[in-house]
Amino acid sequence: MTALLEARGLTKHFGGVLALDGLDLAVAPNEILGLIGPNGSGKTTFFNVVTGIYRAEAGSIIFDGAEISAAAARTVYRVGISRTFQRSRLSLPLSIFDNIMIGNHKHLNQSLWFNLFRRGDFKCEFEASYRAARALVEVFEPALADRLFEPVEGLPMIDRRRIEICRALISAPKLLLLDEPSAGMTHDETKELMDDILLVRERNRNLTIVIVEHEMGVIERITDRCVVLNFGRKIAEGPYRAVAADTQVQQAYLGVA
């Protein structure tokens, strides 16, 4: 079975720091893959390189059969990869609807003529978009569904994270990269969020998810398989149970006794 996303030999330095060290990683279609490892092991850097924010110095990335190693961020989005960020990156002064629509860029008509002079057609597209955004928000937090035109600024952190996920999902991506989605949440909130993600996956069997997490309970519960990174390299992979029992992994997290 061919991998949906395959990274081979990815290498990336930041000044003197080696963030990715010849990383090999493959993501199978339709799976939920957990990406774990101690702080600084390269997980977010991997996301940043895949999504085109940084360019790797060596190695290749193949997505859905196409080479995207040198692709710009917007190209990566267009081929169907979407993400959330470790530090919540929403546009705070904008409304919930606006923030979600930012994620829907490729499905919206961007021509100047359409937007300025075909207002009737624009209104249709706007209303359809509203319904789509609302439907998605209802999955995660029904209470927000009637408040789509409020600014995001006033919302609590957990709602902001939910909206960030909605923004990533609205374009119906093939691959969703979640970077510590449960950061700053309580246990119950995390459980709720994960239930919602699983629900989205239920409805959309074509979705593949890679999730970076520090909460092992989450990893254990929702992932099919894990990859463990340390110092920019993969040190273990397999189902969570197997990986958690691996002594190398334990040493990476806890240090050598």
Next chain:
Amino acid sequence: MAAGRNDGRAALWPGVAALAVATGYLIALLAVERPAVVIALLAAGIAVVVAAAWLGLFGRVSAAFAEHENRLALGAVTAAIALAAVFHEDHFVLLLVTTVLLYSVATLGLNIQFGYAGVLNFAGASFFGIGAYTSAVLNTHTAIPHLVVLLIGGLLAAVIGSLLLVPVLRTRGHYAAVVTIAFALLLKTFLEVNDILGGPQGMQVPSMKILGWSFNDNIELAGVSLSFYMNYFVVSLLLLIGAFIVVRRLERSWVGLNLDALRLDETAASCFGLDIARWKITAFLIGNFLIGIAGALFGMVGGFVAPNNYTFADSLILVSILLLGGIGNPWGLVVATFIVVVVPEKLQAIQEYRFLLYAAMVIAVLLFRPEGLLPRPVRRYFPGWQP
């Protein structure tokens, strides 16, 4: 201050009341002559505004505008016409009001660049001047119809602007800042050393003629004599209405959303498919086009152009209008333009000090009320639309 309610319908009357009061006040301000009376009026105006803010009335007015914008816009146009009617013979006032209208168009253009796309342009007055000089040169040396000259002025400003900015649009905001400041300083010097363009004294601009109707003669209409500036007033008002509509629609569309997204977080925006360079360039071009057209018309209104009217300090005045009025809010811009242009004209004593004063006011605004006079509300794609 509330951003405007979107549940239940906001009332129309606060907006109508605000428009009526503002128009009456403006007529009074424009009519009085003696400095003491002007100062008294200004003080009264400030007092009323402060009281209104304290009583929370601004929220109601914002909500009215947000909900009923189209009707209130019509009201504003009516108010403008009423204003012109009151002063139909007064050359000075009509010229002043026309200047305000054209500066408003320019700041609307600057707003697209700065307020929406976050592209810094500290050479706004220079591009305005390019438009004016276009009128001067083309009206004097060619027979190109004057309406077309306006378009050419806009295009020239857009093209020169893009030559300047495209190289640095990929970089950080402060690069655009220094490039535009340098351009502002250099253009003035360039115009001064070039005798073909009139040197420091500048050039005359032949007045506007549309289809044989010369704008230079007073008009006789049904026994009433109208100042010839009325011609320019009408064209400028039409230009402002057009610019306002374009800017409004731009903001209330996916294009406006793109611009906001790239201003607020470029990295995230590019991760969701936005071509940052393309949209910055688009915003900059459209903005400069508006500035150039306004400048071209302004050249014809004034009758002459000189380098000294389009300096870096004048560009900073335009930026000040943006910051005082509330970045991103076209209504706030128009109000701020009125204040910034009219007050020094009525109070000649402060003319000399206006750069200093406005700079100091902007500093105060940035420290204590960065959103400006009328903060920009959350985007409502169709005013009055309910899901």
Next chain:
Amino acid sequence: MDLGLFAQYVMNGLMLGMMYALVAVGFTLFFGVLDVIKFSHGDVLTVGAFTALATFVGLTGIGLRSPWLELVVMLVAATGAMALLGMLIARYLVMPLRGAPPLNTLLITLMLGTVLRESVRLFYPQGGNPKPFPALLPRASIDLGDFNLRLDNVMMLAAGVAAIVALQYLLNRTKLGLAIRAVAQDEETARTMGINFTAIVLVTFAIGSGLAAFAGVMNGLYYNEINFGIGLYLGVIGFSAAIIGGLGSIYGAILGGLLFAALQTVGTVLLPFASAYKDVFAFAVVIAIMAWRPTGLIREKISERV
């Protein structure tokens, strides 16, 4: 071109480059420490120059005649006053805006620059006109063939070099310099290591502004006149120089300053018909460099974490 003329051009270029470098270093210091573009920097230079002039007027008023003493007092007054002004700017205008978008700091300092510039124009007696600046340095000069080497230029050049060397020493060999560099690298860590952030910021602004005053006096001595717009002009050049050198790097700022002066000199030679064109030429090349190397010839500090 004969050797004498060439030497003259080189000397002019060095002098200008020195002054630009002094201004550029200020910009780079502020950016390094606080990630801010302090657009009022050039106008602080103007105020410094006028402070020196006012001091001179005061000194002649009380009958002082010794040029060396006058110069020293003027320098002390100007640099001291500007250092104080820089600290006030930092404390009351820049630091309060740290939470706001960086654009706001750029705007507020730009407006402040206007306030300073207009204040000089409006409130200094005859401020709108260029004012003669006293020639306080020895007027001796040596003729080397066709080239007239002026002693005062050599002294100013040496003084400028000394100032930059002193700054480098301060930054690289003293505890204060270490603290400044620490704050420039990583504010949070520096704070947790016990460095008083506010104090360091104020000191940095004081140093940068003092340098600006020094450059202002030099400018006055070189041209024998000052005017209220000189700071704006030098500020734009200094800032561009800092950018192409790479914001945050002192060496880059010096390099940028010298490079800009070299470009102006080349421009003068290539386009002798109007001096305005030398600036157009220099800026055109600068814009091209910015487009080619957006982070500067020496890398600009990366401040964003994704």
